Amino acid sequence: MNSRRSWLIFGIAALAYVAAVLQRSTLGVAGVAAADRFDTSAAVLSSLAVVQLIVYAALQIPNGVLIDKVGPRLLVVVGTGVMVAGQLILAFSPDIGTAIIGRILVGAGDSAIFISVIRLVNSWFSGRIVPQLSQWMGNIGALGQILSAVPFALVLHAAGWSVAFTSAASVAFLAFMLSLIALRDRPASVKAPVAPSFRTVLGRLGPTLRRPGTQLGFWSHFVTQSSGTVFALFWGFPFMVSALGFSTELASSLLVVMVVTGLIAGPILGVLTARFPMRRSNLVLAIVVMLGVVWTVVLLWPTAPPVWLIVVLVVALGVGGPGSLIGFDFARTFNPPHTLVLRTASSTWAVSPRASS
Numbered sequence: 419m420n421s422r423r424s425w426l427i428f429g430i431a432a433l434a435y436v437a438a439v440l441q442r443s444t445l446g447v448a449g450v451a452a453a454d455r456f457d458t459s460a461a462v463l464s465s466l467a468v469v470q471l472i473v474y475a476a477l478q479i480p481n482g483v484l485i486d487k488v489g490p491r492l493l494v495v496v497g498t499g500v501m502v503a504g505q506l507i508l509a510f511s512p513d514i515g516t517a518i519i520g521r522i523l524v525g526a527g528d529s530a531i532f533i534s535v536i537r538l539v540n541s542w543f544s545g546r547i548v549p550q551l552s553q554w555m556g557n558i559g560a561l562g563q564i565l566s567a568v569p570f571a572l573v574l575h576a577a578g579w580s581v582a583f584t585s586a587a588s589v590a591f592l593a594f595m596l597s598l599i600a601l602r603d604r605p606a607s608v609k610a611p612v613a614p615s616f617r618t619v620l621g622r623l624g625p626t627l628r629r630p631g632t633q634l635g636f637w638s639h640f641v642t643q644s645s646g647t648v649f650a651l652f653w654g655f656p657f658m659v660s661a662l663g664f665s666t667e668l669a670s671s672l673l674v675v676m677v678v679t680g681l682i683a684g685p686i687l688g689v690l691t692a693r694f695p696m697r698r699s700n701l702v703l704a705i706v707v708m709l710g711v712v713w714t715v716v717l718l719w720p721t722a723p724p725v726w727l728i729v730v731l732v733v734a735l736g737v738g739g740p741g742s743l744i745g746f747d748f749a750r751t752f753n754p755p756h757t758l759v760l761r762t763a764s765s766t767w768a769v770s771p772r773a774s775s
Contacts, residue, residue, distance in 0.1 A: 423605070424542040428551065430596045431535035432558045434494050437593040438531040439562025440570070441501045441524050442470065442651065444586050447571050447670070448579070449656045455579055456514045463514070466521050467652050473525035481530045483620065489603040490534035490541070497534070498594035500527030502587050509583035527590075532559075536746065541604045546692045549747045553688030556743045560677045563650060565589070567673040571666065631752015638702045639745030645709060646735035650676065662722055672732050679736025687740050691747050698744050705741040708734050 445452065445467055453463055485493055504523025511517040539551050566586070574582035626632055648654075650673060658669040691698055712734040716723050723731075 421605075427538055427542050427601060428555075430593075430600055431494070431538045432555060434498055434531055434593040434597055435535050435555060435559035436562040436565070437498060437590040438501065438528045439559045440565045440586055440589055441505055441562075442474075442528050443563045443566040444505075444570055444583065445470075445521070446651045446655050447566050447673075448574055448582070449653075450659065451574055451579060452517075456517065458514050464652070466514075466517055469518055470521040470525035470528075471651070473522050474529045477526060477529035478533065479623070481533055483623075485534060485537055490537040491597065491601040491603050493530040493534045494538075494597045494601060495594060497527040497530030498590050498597060500524075501590045502594060503527075505583050505587035505590065509580045509587065538601070538603075541608070549692045550685070550688040552746055553684045553691070553740055553743050556740055557681045557684035560680050560739060563677045564674050567670045567677075571670050575666070629752060632749050634699075634752070635745040635747075635749035637745075638748060639742045642702060642705050642709070642738045642744075643742035645713065646676070646738045649732075649735055658728065662728070664725075664728075668725075672728060675729065676732040676736040676739075679733045680739040683737045684740035684743075687744065691744055695747075695751065698747060702741065702744055705738055709738055 449463070452466065456463065481493060500523050504520045504525075504527060506520075507523065508517050508520030511520055535555055536552060539555060540548060543551055570582055570586055573585055655669050655673065658664040658672060659666055664672075687701060690701060712731050716727060716731055719727065
């Protein structure tokens with residue numbers, strides 16, 4: 419455990435998560451271009467993002483059940499492969515209906531990644547480093563949002579829709595190949611546990627969901643991450659460009675600020691969570707209060723919010739992203755080890771598509 423091989427596994431798993439965040443967040447940057455390409459209303463266009471999120475959320479529990487049967491490696495391989503297919507369909511889709519099919523596949527493939535990489539972290543590492551690495555996994559994955567906000571946006575405006583989405587799919591294809599070649603479910607020295615039957619796994623689901631620790635993890639994950647997720651994946655970029663009149667460059671930069679804030683805050687929250695486990699609720703409550711105050715000021719501002727206030731907003735949202743990962747630590751410590759995947763999936767089910775699960 420915690421060997422060089424462990425770090426190789428961590429690196430490949432992190433790449434898979436970066437690829438997943440890139441695929442899920444590309445449409446948030448391409449919203450204006452999508453309206454022009456498909457010549458449709460904003461309401462219909464929003465279905466592209468909404469259906470992806472619905473599929474993602476709906477598959478969290480089934481994937482949590484499957485991971486005990488087939489292992490995290492297979493789910494990562496299949497998930498990245500399905501994302502590649504979905505992005506390629508979107509890249510060459512002639513109409514909105516075909517594009518929706520592509521986003522359904524992206525959501526389905528993406529849904530398998532985060533819970534699988536968290537399982538890999540728990541399988542290949544031990545000790546107090548585990549919650550810190552869980553934070554790091556979430557933060558490194560957020561680099562995918564930077565890839566969508568900067569290079570993807572540049573390619574989209576310079577080379578067009580098909581080239582941009584094909585380029586994004588190539589990152590998922592790289593993760594697919596590396597996962598297929600190098601990922602393993604657990605160290606060779608660790609005996610594979612006997613895979614429980616589906617009836618056994620489903621029988622654990624109810625008690626797991628009823629445990630206060632699981633519920634605390636769910637709501638901690640939900641309230642700290644939800645507003646940042648919808649801002650990054652749905653309406654943040656169009657809002658800044660179309661409603662506030664920001665340039666596309668400034669809007670992209672503000673999304674990057676959001677990610678960089680998470681990269682800075684994540685390790686700090688990880689260390690605090692590991693050193694002061696009995697004070698984790700205080701961290702969550704502080705983040706929720708901060709988000710509530712900032713959103714209240716933005717929404718009640720008498721005119722269009724100034725740039726400095728939007729900067730404060732994206733910084734607060736950036737802290738909320740890694741703050742949501744405290745929810746997984748609640749679920750991890752309040753449940754018995756044999757329910758690891760179910761408790762992770764039930765916490766992820768809150769919102770997990772972090773542009774941030």
